[in-house]
């Protein structure tokens with residue numbers, strides 16, 4: 001059966017997710033991309049995966065740097081999600097105005113995120129128009145706060161109506 005792209009998007013959009021910004025650092029320059037194709041893979045060893053569109057600018061930078069951090073956004077960080085999914089000058093020049101620090105790999109950890117895993121890429125696999133990047137977790141952390149949610153192509157905030 002041929003799968004219609006619009007229907008595929010619509011059906012997949014019914015799977016509710018959190019929102020992350022996947023970051024890396026190359027030659028001192030911070031790079032980030034909004035991603036919800038993220039999941040935990042293995043506890044021992046600790047592995048996670050992210051799926052990154054091959055045509056995205058972030059794709060090659062991530063593979064070349066060999067490291068990434070996955071930052072779980074709080075409900076106060078919708079603006080960062082929008083910025084890191086767009087093509088604004090602010091994103092490329094100013095890292096969307098985000099402040100960050102680093103943990104084990106040097107990938108930026110966004111201040112205010114509710115959790116992060118800091119990873120070294122151990123494998124990458126072709127996944128159609130995306131690349132599946134498998135990362136081994138080298139550092140991790142968490143903070144209090146509520147998550148930013150994404151469902152049916154819209155942001156949602158816990159305990160509030162859809163925005």
Ligand SMILES: Cc1cc2nc3c(=O)[nH]c(=O)nc-3n(C[C@H](O)[C@H](O)[C@H](O)COP(=O)(O)O)c2cc1C
Pocket residue numbers: 019033034035036037038051052053055056057058059081084085086087150
């Ligand atoms: C909520 C949300 C989730 C997204 N998830 C992904 C994802 O999992 N993988 C991906 O490659 N792009 C994802 N995107 C799209 C990228 O963020 C977007 O294409 C970005 O502009 C690519 O930028 P670049 O080409 O400058 O790297 C998502 C966008 C949004 C708003």
